[in-house]
Amino acid sequence: MRIAVAGATGAIGQPLIPMLLAAGHEVTGFTRRPEKAAELKRLGMRAVVLDALDRDSVFAAVREAEPETVIHQLTSLGERDFGSNSRIRIEGTRNLVDAALAAGARRMIAQSICWAYAPGEGPASEEEPLDLDAPPPRSATIQGVHALESAAADMPEAVILRYGLFYGPGTWYARDGFMADQARLGALPATDGTASFVHVDDAARAALLALDWPSGAVNIADDRPAPGSEWLPYYAALLGAPAPERQPGAARGERGADNAKARRLGWQPRYADWRDGFAATLG
Template structure:
């Protein structure tokens, strides 16, 4: 299959490209940095340097690649540029979807998040609504996610991967990542808010498998949603950071997500419990 991957050198993309090539697919990787092109070529993909906000360039790149599937793994979270990340979800996705439709692409697989659900009891399933009534500042995140998912679903076939919090290499939860540094300086309170995690390698495998999944949203999370009062002390201890301060309460929508649908579709996380995963990646 001919596949174009937008965000090919991000936390998921850099792991996904070799999986796609190994599976026999012809892959074109879009990256915003010319310095990343050589890495993509070494992985067996054709590299295209692309500004996702340049509409004409996106149309030209997709038309030239002639993919059967476009995989959208674009974010600006590595740089913690939240304004750019929101723009990627809205304008960037709009350009990518319009270009794909114009080129006759049938399928899109898009990266979304699993903590955008409306408040409720227990881990959220895919049938539950997004938190479209959220107040600011959460409303900005939800509106961006909604725009991304709504645009992607204009494709004839679209799989929305609602990922849990990434940990592992190249993520905020890596030993040299942003959250690790925050933990070391004592800046992360342990709250009652529940999070769902997923190792970035498992996230990449889900994108590979999604090539054959039916359209719709799928939570990609491990088997153990946990409150911050449970996971954060272990995270800090493995880093040699001070014990986090305890802060009762939870932010809106911090309920975790259920991963049963992904398992029915054939995905099983190799690291099904963040406790095991944290020990393997931080210990």
Template sequence: MKIAVAGASGVIGRLLIPMLVQAGHEVTGIIRNPEHADKIKEAGASFVQADVYDRETLIRVLAEASPEVVIHQLTSLQARNFADNARIRKEGTRNLVDASLAAGVHRMIAQSISWTYSPREGPAAEDCPLDLEAPAPRRATVLGVHALEVAAAEMPEHVILRYGLLYGGGTWYAPDGLIAEQVRRGEIAAADGVSSFVYTEDAAAAAVSALDWPSGAYNIVDNEPAAGTEWLPFYADCLGAPKPRIETGSARGERGARNEKALRHGWKPKFTSWREGFRHTLGGNV
């Protein structure tokens, strides 16, 4: 199958491309920075250079690549600029969908997130509504996610992967990541809000599995939604960091997510719990 990956040099994209190649697919990585080209070629894929905000170039390169599937893994998170990430979800997705439709692409698999559901009791399933009435600043994130998912749904076939909080190499939760540094400095309190996590390799593997999934949204999270009072002390122990202070309360929508739908369709995560995943990625002995 001919597949184009937008965001090919990102945390998920760079894991996803070799998985797709190993599965026998003909893969083209779409990158903005040519410095990433060698890594893509080493993985056995080709590349094209395009800025997702440059509609005309994007339309041209997708027409030339003529993929059957486009996998959308575009984010702008490394600098913790949430406005940029909301923009890429809105404008970037709009351009990518338009270019895909113009090129005759039949299926799109798009990266979304699993913590924008409306606040209710218990972990959210995919049929729970998004929190479109959220106040600022959460509202900007929710509206960006909504715009991404609505645009992707214009494709004849579309799979929305609502990822949990990503941990692993290159993420904020890696040993050299932003969250790890904040935890070492004692800047994050363990509170009652519930989160769902997913290991980066498991997130990439879900995108490969999704090549055959029916259209719709899928939560890509592990089996164990957990309150901050549970996961954060464990994470700190794995880092060798001080035990975090405990606070009561939670932020809006911190309820975690359920993964039964993805599991039913054949997704088999390597780490079914953040406990084993944190041990693996952080080298902890707890």
């Protein structure tokens, strides 16, 4: 299959590209960083330096790639630029979808998040609504997610991967990542808010499998949603960081996600429990 991967050198793109090539697909990778394009080429694939917000460039790149499927893994989260990330979700996704449609692509697999659901009891399933009534500042995140998912749904076939919090190489939760630094500073309170995690390798494997999944949203998270009062002390201890301060309460929407649908579709995470994944990547 001819596949274009937008965000090919990001935290998910890096493990995903070798999986796609090993499966025999013809892959074109889009990246914002010229120095990363050389790495993609060394893997034996086409690489294009591309700004997703440059609509004309996106159309030209997708037209040349002639993909049957576009995998959208674009973010600006590595730089913690939330304004840019919102623009990518809204404008970048619109550009990518319109270019894919113009080039005759049928399928899009798009990166979304699983903590955008409306408040409720227990881990959220895909049938539950997004938190479209959220107040600021959460509303900016939800609006970006809604725009991304709505644009992707304009494709003839669209699989929306609502990922849990990424951990593993190249993420905020890596030993050299932002959250690890915050934990060492004692700046992360252990709250009652529930989170769902997913290792980047398991997230990438879901994107590979999604090439054959039916259209719709799918939560990609491990089996064990956990409150901050449980996962954060464990994480801090692995880092050698001080025990976090306990802070009762939870932020809106911190309820975790149910991964039953992904498992029915055949996804089996290597790290079904964040404790095992944290120990393997940080221990």
